[in-house]
Amino acid sequence: MYDIIQAYNKTRGTTLLDQLKEKKPLFLCVIGVTETAKIQGISAAGENPEITDYTPPADVELLHLGKCKCIPGVPVTPSGIPTPALITMSALKLADIPTLVVSAGLKVKPHVPFVDLGGKPGRDIRTGRALDNAEEVLNRAKLAGENLAKTADYLVIGESIPGGTTTALSVLLAMGVDAKGKVSSSMPNNPHELKIRTAEEGFKASGVKFGDFADDPIKAVSTVGDPMQPALAGLVLGAADRVPVIMAGGTQMAAVLTVVKALNPDVLDNVAVGTTRWIIADKTADLKGLVAEIADVPLLAADLDFSRSRFDGLRAYEAGVVKEGVGCGGASMAAMLKSNGEITKQVLLKEIENNYKQLVDSKN
Amino acid sequence: MYDIIQAYNKTRGTTLLDQLKEKKPLFLCVIGVTETAKIQGISAAGENPEITDYTPPADVELLHLGKCKCIPGVPVTPSGIPTPALITMSALKLADIPTLVVSAGLKVKPHVPFVDLGGKPGRDIRTGRALDNAEEVLNRAKLAGENLAKTADYLVIGESIPGGTTTALSVLLAMGVDAKGKVSSSMPNNPHELKIRTAEEGFKASGVKFGDFADDPIKAVSTVGDPMQPALAGLVLGAADRVPVIMAGGTQMAAVLTVVKALNPDVLDNVAVGTTRWIIADKTADLKGLVAEIADVPLLAADLDFSRSRFDGLRAYEAGVVKEGVGCGGASMAAMLKSNGEITKQVLLKEIENNYKQLVDSKN
Numbered sequence: 001m002y003d004i005i006q007a008y009n010k011t012r013g014t015t016l017l018d019q020l021k022e023k024k025p026l027f028l029c030v031i032g033v034t035e036t037a038k039i040q041g042i043s044a045a046g047e048n049p050e051i052t053d054y055t056p057p058a059d060v061e062l063l064h065l066g067k068c069k070c071i072p073g074v075p076v077t078p079s080g081i082p083t084p085a086l087i088t089m090s091a092l093k094l095a096d097i098p099t100l101v102v103s104a105g106l107k108v109k110p111h112v113p114f115v116d117l118g119g120k121p122g123r124d125i126r127t128g129r130a131l132d133n134a135e136e137v138l139n140r141a142k143l144a145g146e147n148l149a150k151t152a153d154y155l156v157i158g159e160s161i162p163g164g165t166t167t168a169l170s171v172l173l174a175m176g177v178d179a180k181g182k183v184s185s186s187m188p189n190n191p192h193e194l195k196i197r198t199a200e201e202g203f204k205a206s207g208v209k210f211g212d213f214a215d216d217p218i219k220a221v222s223t224v225g226d227p228m229q230p231a232l233a234g235l236v237l238g239a240a241d242r243v244p245v246i247m248a249g250g251t252q253m254a255a256v257l258t259v260v261k262a263l264n265p266d267v268l269d270n271v272a273v274g275t276t277r278w279i280i281a282d283k284t285a286d287l288k289g290l291v292a293e294i295a296d297v298p299l300l301a302a303d304l305d306f307s308r309s310r311f312d313g314l315r316a317y318e319a320g321v322v323k324e325g326v327g328c329g330g331a332s333m334a335a336m337l338k339s340n341g342e343i344t345k346q347v348l349l350k351e352i353e354n355n356y357k358q359l360v361d362s363k364n
Numbered sequence: 365m366y367d368i369i370q371a372y373n374k375t376r377g378t379t380l381l382d383q384l385k386e387k388k389p390l391f392l393c394v395i396g397v398t399e400t401a402k403i404q405g406i407s408a409a410g411e412n413p414e415i416t417d418y419t420p421p422a423d424v425e426l427l428h429l430g431k432c433k434c435i436p437g438v439p440v441t442p443s444g445i446p447t448p449a450l451i452t453m454s455a456l457k458l459a460d461i462p463t464l465v466v467s468a469g470l471k472v473k474p475h476v477p478f479v480d481l482g483g484k485p486g487r488d489i490r491t492g493r494a495l496d497n498a499e500e501v502l503n504r505a506k507l508a509g510e511n512l513a514k515t516a517d518y519l520v521i522g523e524s525i526p527g528g529t530t531t532a533l534s535v536l537l538a539m540g541v542d543a544k545g546k547v548s549s550s551m552p553n554n555p556h557e558l559k560i561r562t563a564e565e566g567f568k569a570s571g572v573k574f575g576d577f578a579d580d581p582i583k584a585v586s587t588v589g590d591p592m593q594p595a596l597a598g599l600v601l602g603a604a605d606r607v608p609v610i611m612a613g614g615t616q617m618a619a620v621l622t623v624v625k626a627l628n629p630d631v632l633d634n635v636a637v638g639t640t641r642w643i644i645a646d647k648t649a650d651l652k653g654l655v656a657e658i659a660d661v662p663l664l665a666a667d668l669d670f671s672r673s674r675f676d677g678l679r680a681y682e683a684g685v686v687k688e689g690v691g692c693g694g695a696s697m698a699a700m701l702k703s704n705g706e707i708t709k710q711v712l713l714k715e716i717e718n719n720y721k722q723l724v725d726s727k728n
Contacts, residue, residue, distance in 0.1 A: 026515055064507055098514035100479075109482070111500075113508040115464075116480045118473070136475075143428055144477040150462035151390055151515035 002336045003303040003345040007280050008288050013298035016244060016272055017337065025246075025334045026152035027097050028235060029063060029088070029327055030159045031056035031114075032104035032227035034122030034130070037163025041194050044077045044162075044186045044322075051075075052162035053121075057110035059085040059160040059326045060101040063092065066355070069111040073363050077186065081316045082356060087304070087328035088158065090351040094343055095335035098152075102144070102235065104137060104161075105227030117141050117231055125170050125224040126198060128206025134222045138234035145238020155239050156274065156334045158248040158327015161228040168255035170199035170224035175258045176211030177293055182286040183251040188320040190284035199224060217259035225255070233259040240267035246274040246300075248330020250282075250323060254290035261295050272298040274330035277305065278323040302332035303345055311356055314349075366700045367667040367709040371644050372652050377662035380608060380636055381701065389610075389698045390516035391461050392599060393427060393452075393691055394523045395420035395478075396468035396591035398486030398494070401527025405558050408441045408526075408550045408686075416526035417485075421474035423449040423524040423690050424465040427456065430719070433475040437727050441550065445680045446720060451668070451692035452522065454715040458707050459699035462516075466508070466599065468501060468525075469591030481505050481595055489534050489588040490562060492570025498586045502598035509602020519603050520638065520698045522612040522691015525592040532619035534563035534588035539622045540575030541657055546650040547615040552684040554648035563588060581623035592616070597623040604631035610638040610664075612694020614687060618654035625659050636662040638694035641669065642687040666696035667709055675720055678713075 006013045033056060036042065038049035055075045058068040062085040068074050075083040092099055101112060105119035119137040122130050131137075148155065161167075165183040172179035181192050202224040203209065213220035221229045233256050236245050240260075247253040253273050261268060279287050280301045291299045306314040317323070335343045370377045397420060400406065402413035419439045422432040426449040432438050439447040456463055465476060469483035483501040486494050495501075512519065525531075529547040536543035545556050566588040567573065577584035585593045597620050600609050604624075611617040617637050625632060643651050644665045655663045670678040681687070699707045 024514075064511075096514065098511040100511060103480075109480070111482070111504075113479050113481055113504045115477050116467075116473070117477055118475070140475070140477045144464075147428075147462040147464060148515075150388075150460065151512075 001341045004333055004336060005277055005280060005301040005303050007301055008291055008299035009296055013300055016298055020154055020244065020337045022338065022340050023153035025097055025154050025156050025338060026148060027092055027099045027327065027331055027334065028102055028155060028157045029060055030102045030104050030157060030228050030232045031060055031106065032119065032122065032161045032231065033107055034161065034163050034167055034226040035124040036122065036166055036226065039198060041191055042163050042166050042198065053107040055162050056160040057106060057108045059083055060110045061112055062086065063089045063099055064112040070108055074359055077321055080313060081321045082313055084322055084325040084328040086356060087352055088326045088331040090355050091331040091335040091348060094348065094351050095338045097334055097338065102231060104231035115144055119227045119231060122226045125167055125202040126205060128202050128223055130225050131222045131227060134230040135218045138230040141231045141234025142238035145235040149239035149242040152243065154244040154246065156246045156248050156327060156330040157232055157235055158330055159228045159232060159252060160326045161226055164226055164228060164252045166195045166198055167226035168252045169195050170202055171220050171229060171255040172258060173199055173210050174208055174213045174220040174224055175217065176214040177258055177290065179290060182290050184279055184282050184285035184323060186322050215262060217262040221259065229256055229259060232256045236260050236271060237264055237267060240270040244270050246272050246330045248274045248327030250275050250279040251285055251287050251290060254287065254294060257294050268295045268297055272300055274300045274333050276324050276329035277301050277303050278317060282320065282323060300333060302329045304332060305345055306349065309349060309353060311353060314352065314356060365705045368697050368700060369641055369644060369665040369667050371665055372655055372663035373660055377664055380662055384518055384608065384701045386702065386704050387517035389461055389518050389520050389702060390512060391456055391463045391691065391695055391698065392466055392519060392521045393424055394466045394468050394521060394592050394596045395424055395470065396483065396525045396595065397471055398525065398527050398531055398590040399488040400486065400530055400590065403562060405555050406527050406530050406562065417471040419526050420524040421470060421472045423447055424474045425476055426450065427453045427463055428476040434472055438723055441685055444677060445685045446677055448686055448689040448692035450720060451716055452690045452695040454719050455695040455699040455712060458712065458715050459702045461698055461702065466595060468595035479508060483591045483595060486590045489531055489566035490569060492566050492587055494589050495586045495591060498594040499582045502594040505595045505598025506602035509599040513603035513606040516607065518608040518610065520610045520612050520691060520694040521596055521599055522694055523592045523596060523616060524690045525590055528590055528592060528616045530559045530562050531590035532616045533559050534566055535584050535593060535619040536622060537563055537574050538572055538577045538584040538588055539581065540578040541622055541654065543654060546654050548643055548646050548649035548687060550686050579626060581626040585623065593620055593623060596620045600624050600635060601628055601631060604634040608634050610636050610694045612638045612691030614639050614643040615649055615651050615654060618651065618658060621658050632659045632661055636664055638664045638697050640688050640693035641665050641667050642681060646684065646687060664697060666693045668696060669709055670713065673713060673717060675717060678716065678720060
């Protein structure tokens with residue numbers, strides 16, 4: 001009855017969808033930056049790597065204000081394709097879902113309220129010293145998760161961190177999950193070789209080998225991770241004791257899932273991964289395989305389809321550009337669930353197109 | 365049926381108490397600092413005025429962690445009387461009420477999650493240039509209030525800002541409320557003369573006279589206010605459209621109420637002031653008179669009574685030390701309401717005493 005695809009663990013997925021029907025979610029977006037994103041070719045930042053410092057704050061400004069303040073226009077790929085925050089914003093607005101931004105470590109602060117967890121921007125993982133205070137950030141996030149879980153029937157937690165699939169790859173490898181060739185990319189041509197080489201340089205610098213940190217997720221993220229990972233894991237650990245949590249993202253969530261599992265496998269009973277059809281359909285990656293290897297949690301995907309959109313910038317999503325981010329899949333699912341299916345993928349696309357048009361018009 | 369005193373507008377107060385019975389609150393604590401607190405004799409900081417920078421973060425650490433991290437022990441008056449955060453923490457814990465800290469402008473960051481509104485510490489009001497970006501902070505707070513109102517049946521919003529009754533006095537005067545001799549103090553001997561002199565120096569420096577900013581609350585707080593005021597007012601303005609809001613504090617809330625009224629009087633239909641019996645009983649101040657002059661909102665007070673406590677440090681509250689702060693009156697009321705009266709003032713005192721003992725024991 002919903003435009004939601006069940007990609008893994010359909011039994012638990014069905015139970016969860018029943019449970020969340022018409023319930024009240026709280027949407028969180030964890031933002032952070034890592035110098036890893038500035039490596040040439042890693043992220044879709046193109047010619048100006050410094051722009052990756054602005055993408056996460058700009059994304060959450062769009063969520064809250066319907067426009068960005070720290071940059072002109074909105075975040076786009078080098079070919080001009082708009083940020084998935086446009087989808088998230090449209091879904092949250094349609095379904096009147098409350099939203100809270102969580103900073104895991106930023107260089108540029110958003111011009112909207114955000115929860116500060118005391119985190120700092122991440123270093124290039126090739127240093128082998130990515131994060132300084134991952135444990136403290138995780139503990140503070142846990143405290144926030146415990147409190148926020150009391151304010152909603154369930155949480156949907158997305159992320160925005162450029163370079164995040166590379167740091168996901170390296171953390172997965174450090175924790176013994178064979179993720180080579182399985183993480184996604186916001187670009188149609190997934191630069192697996194470059195990502196693997198980057199992870200391996202981090203391993204070399206820190207003297208770490210595959211699986212060394214299988215039981216020490218704090219060391220894994222501190223060595224070759226990014227700030228989003230301990231923050232998002234902490235929120236899940238704090239909240240999922242009390243309410244269901246949808247981890248809203250693509251292959252980055254596999255790394256967070258591994259961290260959560262290593263710290264408290266019991267909470268996984270209350271966790272699902274929520275993404276987009278574009279991630280499930282991505283032949284250059286394998287989120288389903290990663291999730292299946294890590295935990296028996298449901299993998300759900302919003303059945304978004306932009307192939308008939310009247311805008312080129314949206315139809316491009318069908319060619320494998322962007323695919324996921326800012327929790328757009330999970331937010332879309334939450335909008336469908338909260339409205340008991342009244343918000344379909346068509347209704348959502350129409351809202352996205354309206355918002356897209358407004359943004360394009362206001363730019364001109 | 366509750367240990368709650370109705371001090372003003374009993375009709376609306378009774379309706380509100382009925383409406384909130386067994387409902388789910390969210391407790392917010394707005395923290396900030398102002399250099400005004402460092403004026404000798406203004407606050408209870410005693411010999412070391414720099415300690416006022418640590419009080420608000422220490423208070424919210426106590427709320428979240430049951431102990432402070434940025435200071436040893438807990439905030440105390442010069443005579444060793446513990447912070448009212450002890451009461452708030454006990455009430456929130458007993459009634460399992462979710463809590464979120466909001467920073468309006470700090471020098472020392474708490475070791476717990478907090479919502480950042482982009483605010484900065486306030487200058488000494490004698491400069492006549494207290495705040496730089498009050499409007500931006502108010503607008504961000506409004507956005508946060510709008511979102512958080514969707515996560516709870518009602519909000520209870522407290523504050524912790526040393527020196528806050530002096531900045532309340534000056535803002536009230538700037539907005540045309542005759543507050544001389546009516547604001548409270550955390551000390552038994554309320555230094556009214558000093559507060560008035562401080563406000564007048566700010567007026568002189570800025571060329572402002574009584575009532576000049578009656579219709580311009582942003583200018584009032586920017587000239588002679590403190591960072592908590594626009595932040596708390598923004599939260600109320602954002603939230604009270606949708607859910608009831610209890611402004612949890614003493615005479616500082618009169619200043620915030622004036623700001624709220626000047627910007628959107630309609631939301632006052634959904635607002636009450638919640639304080640403690642000690643404030644209502646305070647012969648050196650007149651919260652009831654202030655509220656009555658400003659708006660027809662209910663004034664409620666948790667009927668806290670420490671006269672039979674087994675601890676000197678708590679019995680001191682009956683002598684007029686501390687009286688209010690960290691939303692302790694509003695949080696106590698919320699605990700009573702949420703538990704449908706099962707949490708009485710006796711039950712609460714027992715919990716406060718247990719927590720007090722633990723803190724004293726862990727210190728020794």
